[in-house]
Amino acid sequence: MRPWKVLTASLLLTAPPWVSVFREKVELPSGRVLDDFYRVVMPDFVAVVAVTPGRELVLVRGYKHGLGRVSVSPPGGLVELGESPLRAAQRELLEETGYAAPDWRCLGQFVVDGNRHCGRAHFFLARNASQVAEGKTDDAEEAQVELMSVPRVVRAVRRGEVGLLGSLSAISLALVLGLD
């Protein structure tokens, strides 16, 4: 299972920092050439599963325009230029919820689309989280902070309250690998 070779890549669209699209000409290990394999370049993002000493998860509930409705999500957002994923995760947790934590662990990183890329998700577990400030949101990201026990979070997943793939992944991964 050898990697494919990219023979050429043409930029079709660029709208930084949100999205760029390339058309690649790729050569498969078999020698066959595909003329139009699209690569969608999008920014890396982070999501943080923050857990309080009382074993509650610190989540936010807000409207998501991509989804077209309200969703429950872990705090998170785009990694800014020159910022490490961990720093972005710590910044987003504090900005969105007013929480901070002394104990951080990376749960993994995952490419969004197996064919077209679409950016990379970095997930973190933040233990012993506590509130140190007020969360700040602007009119483009209205949200309420909610603390949920693990059984309540699983119920929210079952009921469809978690509507976004990255949010679901971060929460499920943390539950599978363990919060302790």
Added chain:
Amino acid sequence: MRPWKVLTASLLLTAPPWVSVFREKVELPSGRVLDDFYRVVMPDFVAVVAVTPGRELVLVRGYKHGLGRVSVSPPGGLVELGESPLRAAQRELLEETGYAAPDWRCLGQFVVDGNRHCGRAHFFLARNASQVAEGKTDDAEEAQVELMSVPRVVRAVRRGEVGLLGSLSAISLALVLGLD
């Protein structure tokens, strides 16, 4: 938390069925207007967590060009035009692995990107799966079928063998909601 209004949408790029990009002008509930909110339209896809009577998961290991390396994934792929997600899931399980199952359950559906959309993932649990044919792959999707116990799957996740967000999500969600 009211929905945003889309005032106009301009098509910037279309490469069906893979990707189209629109620039939307949107009005927030506050009345503020954003001139350039990008919507990336991509096809819906499915992933199937198939479990054998011996409680092993039916997975595939193959090269993924978006990731640039080999990854362990549940079988899955794009929903074809006019096909239901369940039908797509049954087709992909059979095509990729040669397995079929009598007992299907939808685990949920999730929008890939909270701002730009990027398609929707539909996840299924298929219980009592057994092999009824040979899996067929072509030179654009070379893959090996692997059966893994639950502890082995969790180890694969920890080790980074599962590199794609959709794959991770389907596996983790099935483990959180339960295989029974």
